Amino acid sequence: MATPEAPLREILKSISFTRLPLRHIEPFFVPEPITVPRLYIYGNNQTKGGPSGCVLPTYDIECLRALAVLRFAKYRFDVAHTAEPNASPDGKLPYLLLPDGTALRAAEIASHLEQSGHSLPDCPLVGELAYRTMVERSLAPAVEYMAWVDPVGFEAVGDARYLGGYPSLIRYLLGWIKSSRVAASVRCGLPEYGAALDGDVLTENALRALDSLLALLGDGDYLAGAPSLLDAHAAACLNVLLEAPLKCPLRSALLGPDSKYKPLADYALRLLDKHLST
Amino acid sequence: MYSVYAWGSPFAAEGLSSFDPSCLSIQAYLQLCKADWQLHWTSGADISPSSSLPALTCGGSVVESGFWHIVEFLRSEGHNLDAGLDQEQVAQATAYISMVRDGLADALLFSWFLVSENFVGVIRPRLAQLFGFPLSLVVPTQLKSHAEQRLGASGPTAGHDEPAGADGPGAGGAADTPRSRIPRIYLLAKHGFRRYPDRSAHPVYAQAAEYLAVLSLKLGSKQYFFGDRPSTLDAVVYGYLSPIIRVALPQDTLRTAIVDKHPNLAAHCERIHAQLEQPVPASTQGALAGMLAAAKQSILRYAALPALPLPDAKDNPQRAEKVRSATGALLVFLAYVVYNGIVSAPSPKTMRTSENPGDAADMGGLLSAVKDM
Numbered sequence: 278m279a280t281p282e283a284p285l286r287e288i289l290k291s292i293s294f295t296r297l298p299l300r301h302i303e304p305f306f307v308p309e310p311i312t313v314p315r316l317y318i319y320g321n322n323q324t325k326g327g328p329s330g331c332v333l334p335t336y337d338i339e340c341l342r343a344l345a346v347l348r349f350a351k352y353r354f355d356v357a358h359t360a361e362p363n364a365s366p367d368g369k370l371p372y373l374l375l376p377d378g379t380a381l382r383a384a385e386i387a388s389h390l391e392q393s394g395h396s397l398p399d400c401p402l403v404g405e406l407a408y409r410t411m412v413e414r415s416l417a418p419a420v421e422y423m424a425w426v427d428p429v430g431f432e433a434v435g436d437a438r439y440l441g442g443y444p445s446l447i448r449y450l451l452g453w454i455k456s457s458r459v460a461a462s463v464r465c466g467l468p469e470y471g472a473a474l475d476g477d478v479l480t481e482n483a484l485r486a487l488d489s490l491l492a493l494l495g496d497g498d499y500l501a502g503a504p505s506l507l508d509a510h511a512a513a514c515l516n517v518l519l520e521a522p523l524k525c526p527l528r529s530a531l532l533g534p535d536s537k538y539k540p541l542a543d544y545a546l547r548l549l550d551k552h553l554s555t
Numbered sequence: 556m557y558s559v560y561a562w563g564s565p566f567a568a569e570g571l572s573s574f575d576p577s578c579l580s581i582q583a584y585l586q587l588c589k590a591d592w593q594l595h596w597t598s599g600a601d602i603s604p605s606s607s608l609p610a611l612t613c614g615g616s617v618v619e620s621g622f623w624h625i626v627e628f629l630r631s632e633g634h635n636l637d638a639g640l641d642q643e644q645v646a647q648a649t650a651y652i653s654m655v656r657d658g659l660a661d662a663l664l665f666s667w668f669l670v671s672e673n674f675v676g677v678i679r680p681r682l683a684q685l686f687g688f689p690l691s692l693v694v695p696t697q698l699k700s701h702a703e704q705r706l707g708a709s710g711p712t713a714g715h716d717e718p719a720g721a722d723g724p725g726a727g728g729a730a731d732t733p734r735s736r737i738p739r740i741y742l743l744a745k746h747g748f749r750r751y752p753d754r755s756a757h758p759v760y761a762q763a764a765e766y767l768a769v770l771s772l773k774l775g776s777k778q779y780f781f782g783d784r785p786s787t788l789d790a791v792v793y794g795y796l797s798p799i800i801r802v803a804l805p806q807d808t809l810r811t812a813i814v815d816k817h818p819n820l821a822a823h824c825e826r827i828h829a830q831l832e833q834p835v836p837a838s839t840q841g842a843l844a845g846m847l848a849a850a851k852q853s854i855l856r857y858a859a860l861p862a863l864p865l866p867d868a869k870d871n872p873q874r875a876e877k878v879r880s881a882t883g884a885l886l887v888f889l890a891y892v893v894y895n896g897i898v899s900a901p902s903p904k905t906m907r908t909s910e911n912p913g914d915a916a917d918m919g920g921l922l923s924a925v926k927d928m
Contacts, residue, residue: 404647406769407654414657465705468656469577469607469621470698471600478605481623485649492646 313355315374316347317365319439320358332554333520334358336424336434338417338513341553343371343383345509348552350395360442387506402501408493409507411486416514418463419483423525424517425459427476433522480526487530491541498547508548515545516553556591557618558837560603560610563596565681569801572834574682576660577622578609580794584626586831587785588634594834598686598694622656626787636786644781648788651773651780654766655788655795661706662763663799666809668702670754673804706759755808764812771817778826785827792820793827800824 318340334356335341347354354373365372366380373381373389381389390396402408423430435455440448464474472478490511493500499508518528519542531542561578564571572594573579585592603610603620610620611628619628629635637645667678674695682698683691770792774780780788799809800821814821892898 404650404769404773406765407647407650410658410766411650411653415653461704465701466657467607468660469605470575470701472607472621473605475605478621485623486653489646489649492642493650 311355311374311376313353314376315355315357316343316371317357317359317374318344318371320360333516333549334553336439336517336521337370338420338510338517339369339383340371341513341516342509343373343386345512345548345553346386346390346397346506347373349504349509350390350397352390352393352395360439397505398503400501400505400507401503402493402505402507405501405505405507408489408500409510411489412507412510412514414466415482415486417510418466419479419527420514420517421459422463422474422476422479423523423527424521425456426463426474427525430523430525431456433524476525483527484530487527487538487541491538494540494544498544500544504552512545512548512553515541516549519545520549556593556613557585558593558595558612559585560595560597560608560612562608563598563685563836565685566798566802567833569803570828570833571798571801572836574685574798575608576663576795576798577607577656578794579797580622580791581609581611581625582834583790583793583827583831584629584636584787585634586834587790587827588629588636590629590634593837595838596836598690622791636784636790639784640781640786647773648781648786651770651788652791654769655791659763659766659770659795662759662766662809663795664702665706665754665757665759666799666804666806668699669706670804670806672806674699676805677802678804754806760808760812763809764816767812767817767820771820774819774823776819779823785830789823789827793824796820796824797828 319335319337333341334344335358344356359370362368362370364380365382367382369383371383373386375381387396424434425431431452436448436452439455440452443451460474463479464472467474467478490500499505500511501507515531518531530536531538536542559578559581561573561582562575564573566574571579572582573596582594597608600606600608600610602612602617604617605620605624607621609622609625611618611625619625630637637648640648666673668674679695682695686694777783779785780792796813800813804810
């Protein structure tokens with residue numbers, strides 16, 4: 278698998294005083310070049326599909342969103358699974374590696390699609406930004422909390438799906454560090470200053486967001502009428518909720534026998550089948 | 556009668572009854588739905604079960620805290636500003652409220668707490684006046700660090716190489732360039748030690764401009780966001796935009812963006828403000844109680860982080876028993892050691908007279924005790 282070359286040469290060139298006494302030694306192992314852009318995402322140990330029968334490529338919301346955006350834009354690319362985010366320019370997954378060696382962070386993928394002529398069609402929904410903000414700040418934190426902070430969810434998803442490859446002591450430490458960071462970020466993201474971290478409050482916020490999305494979806498195939506960034510993010514959050522082995526009230530609300538959110542669940546599974554599955 | 560416990564207001568002269576936008580939104584909601592209520596200013600969130608303000612009490616007991624819980628309670632009591640909205644409009648209102656409370660609030664926090672000129676020149680002195688000594692030394696800094704953490708975790712600065720609180724001359728520029736890897740001290744020496752850099756080009760303002768454009772498009776030329784009657788969204792927009800519009804700051808990029816580019820939003824806030832009476836607080840919490848509450852807040856902030864992703868003791872009583880047994884055994888061991896003098900510190904008299912042959916026995920006893928350890 279080709280790995281991105283560290284931009285050491287460019288750094289050394291920009292800092293003149295490091296020409297002496299440092300020397301740059303040419304790499305003796307040249308990585309195999311890639312011909313098609315490659316998206317690096319967290320993997321998924323799952324081998325068989327969930328309720329839909331399709332295999333979700335990853336349980337990470339950001340990775341799934343980037344994957345959805347690229348698929349919506351009909352951009353030709355490969356998918357590579359990795360558990361090491363440090364190869365990314367910002368140390369986080371996902372990142373997109375281009376054939377010329379450039380590595381793009383998740384935030385730069387949308388602008389790259391525009392420059393390469395693969396941008397998403399104009400969104401007909403007025404206020405799409407408001408809905409997208411609602412999904413990012415109400416729904417996604419609840420899913421992250423269920424996967425990393427809630428003890429049952431951590432054991433089923435955070436520990437088993439992300440840290441399974443590490444030795445036990447390091448796995449324990451990494452899990453605790455990640456869990457603490459997610460808890461701190463979710464708590465800081467709450468609108469009220471000093472609010473305690475409460476899973477019930479996060480669940481209520483997420484259910485309110487689901488109510489809003491349900492009303493927006495109506496009988497349509499997409500939330501915004503056409504594939505959009507809103508659909509990418511909403512589908513990512515909903516599919517992680519549906520396919521990941523989480524035991525939380527949100528999942529019960531989506532998958533309940535007489536759930537009023539069944540149209541949303543069907544919408545998420547439809548997008549998984551059409552755009553996201555491997 | 557309802558009682559609302561809210562953060563106090565250092566901007567009473569500007570017509571604001573709280574510095575916290577959530578508290579302002581709830582007060583606007585109560586006034587717009589013409590409920591019978593009174594305001595209590597407090598220096599800490601001790602009264603709130605969720606450790607956050609605003610908190611609503613009725614009949615002397617705390618009923619709800621937090622914006623949405625209070626609104627849903629008031630709706631159940633018949634004070635529903637959204638009664639005339641259909642399902643689609645309610646869904647839109649939820650999304651727009653989230654955009655304002657989560658997205659636009661980032662820009663407000665940045666403008667107040669992360670722009671040094673604004674924080675040092677206006678915000679910190681006003682908050683210090685509000686809370687009084689010694690809270691004036693603690694609370695403004697706590698609010699600033701909360702803003703930094705929030706913007707670093709989920710705001711526009713998340714993922715940037717530049718930290719949320721960076722204030723150097725190179726701050727606010729492109730994130731991932733070779734320039735950004737040059738030590739800040741070198742940049743400061745080259746560009747001069749400017750005290751207050753201009754942060755008007757920070758990406759948080761660009762994102763806020765997008766949010767404001769969406770809000771302005773939604774409002775259009777209407778009186779209120781959903782027709783000719785105020786709704787929850789109007790109360791929230793007033794709560795978050797009026798601190799921006801009414802508080803004059805040295806670097807008022809955000810205020811300029813609203814007043815110059817979206818005058819309909821500014822007019823909307825003035826329209827709502829004209830309908831509201833300036834509430835007179837029924838009580839103000841004292842400095843000592845507020846100080847204790849602030850100390851408790853800072854402790855709870857660390858205690859809220861999960862200690863370990865381990866099962867609860869209630870689910871694993873055997874583990875709790877093991878921990879208690881081990882702790883008890885350790886204490887008993889230490890008590891035995893101390894009681895029997897296995898570990899003891901030599902007295903100064905013993906050390907000074909060590910040259911006296913008569914005291915060699917004491918020294919010998921001490922050395923043998925140390926040797927036996």
